[in-house]
Amino acid sequence: MTVTDTEPTPAQTPPALREARVPADGMYEGRRVLRRLPDGWDERPYELLDIAPRGRVIGAEIRGVDLARPLTAALREELNRALLEWKVLFFRGAHITAEQQRAFALNWGELETNPLLARGSAEDVVRFDKGGSATPTYENVWHADVTFRERPALGAVLQLREVPPYGGDTMWADMAAAYDNLPEAVKERIEGARAVHDFIPGFARFYGPEQLAPHQDRFPPVTHPVVRTHPETGRRMLFVNTSFTTHIVGMDRAESDRLLSFLVRQAHVPEYQVRFQWQAGDVAFWDNRATQHYAVDDYAPHRRVAERVAIAGDRPY
Template sequence: MTVIAGPADSVLRPYRIPADGLYEGPRVLRRTPDGWEDRPYELFEVVPQAATIGAEIRGLDLSRPVSAALRAELNRALLEWKVLFFRGQHLTSGAQREFARNWGELETNPLLAAGDAGDVVRFDKAAGGVPTFENVWHTDVTFRERPALGAVLQLREVPPAGGDTMWADMAAAYDNLAPEIKERIDGARAVHDYLPGFARFYSTAQLAPFQGEFPPVEHPVVRRHPETGRRMLFVNASFTTRIVGLEEAESDRLLRLLYQQAQVPEFQVRFRWRAGDIAFWDNRATQHYAVNDYAPHRRVAERVAIAGDRPY
């Protein structure tokens, strides 16, 4: 929005705020939807890490079987906090997979390096390696018709400093859009494609075989959470290429404005890893950013993703 001092103003010189700048002022910080019932947790301790997103879960050993009651409480915590942190778990790949399976079928990703099973992705960043899949806000695999429900990430090897991961609450990001922007994107759809996100690191020969498996798909710009009903911004800089029905310049300008919402600190949580830590996030409701600031040290992580539903 552009603001210009009126000609009748005899005190201040004329001024303007450039259009599409980030909003400056108080934020609306709702952790849960209107009408949500806050209830105490009985099976573990929840330690909030930020206003609307991120909580450390204490008092659990994730290598042990998850009962129906525990699964229900953890799922409620995931819906309320969007990303859950578990310190010092040191799970085997098998135990990590078994924990994730409590939320559904596991997803494979042929574009990423596998660990000791096809549904385990391994990120091994050796000293001096190419900084792939880092330093960009994104939601995982939105180029799929059914993007991942969530992911369980464990750090196997942690650099002495740096290598944090950040998450952003995309419901808060939507809540704080200007009314005129909400009106523009209500009912809008956007195209998502794997090529922009992977072409930065992979050759044409590596990417070409997957064009048939992953054609461009359309998703709503604003999706509703299938469990809470909350509206969330659902575009990201890695995979969203254009808004359907808009001219290229207009689409690019609007997408840049929407991408900026993930960068607001009040909507974020930042996690400093230790070896054996686990993060479990709701991929439907968040974006994340892996910070590549740890050279020349090594960072090794393994991720298991849970298959999701079609956004609406």
């Protein structure tokens, strides 16, 4: 047969593909916006400390700072700026006492207590002692701390006292990056939305009703914006998490569950994360307003001991 100008050639005819469909609300490959700092941020050199970045948008090791010594006003300012810019700071081999850990955290505000977790050497020191006969708790889920409070923690200072021979890393995710990369249609849908947070879902995984019921009056459900604004940087950040967010106000259960499932999965994107491999005496200081974290539970039957102090925060807006 003679091929005419009006007849398609084999090169012009696309091959037929079988019909295929991926599930709705999935997460797909592609370039992501990785913006570490707010637009217009005045990034200046540090004079009193050295910074070694651990990730593209989150996580930096701080060198040249002795956490056992009181902070000067100038050093506190530089550390706070580093916290805002990197969201989680790591201090290798600090080996500070619980009192020195408390004194360091007090530079950022009053310390909060948590009656739901094991107490350390003081009422505002939480002790995580995993292994042996200790009561198990589970932090191997992406979450921000105590979002069931009206004023969730500003941040936390965690020191590893004893590390297992392998495993036991902690991961943090930048929730501003997670928000930046949401589809525009989702951003429009959650603009102005509020969600309910409750302590019971997170703690019912390892405590029974008889242990939780006495705390219900102290910690009633609270509502927070689905997207909060950082009070110091102005960044907008996703503020829902698997442990404590129960539903979005004004949505029926099925719609809320589907949207929350999509939103909480954003913390799982590796480009938004940093992973830290602990050594005994290491300290991490993170901004709980801007991050979520995940304690990797891969070290059984070995022991892992950590102590944490948390700094009371503001009411999210």
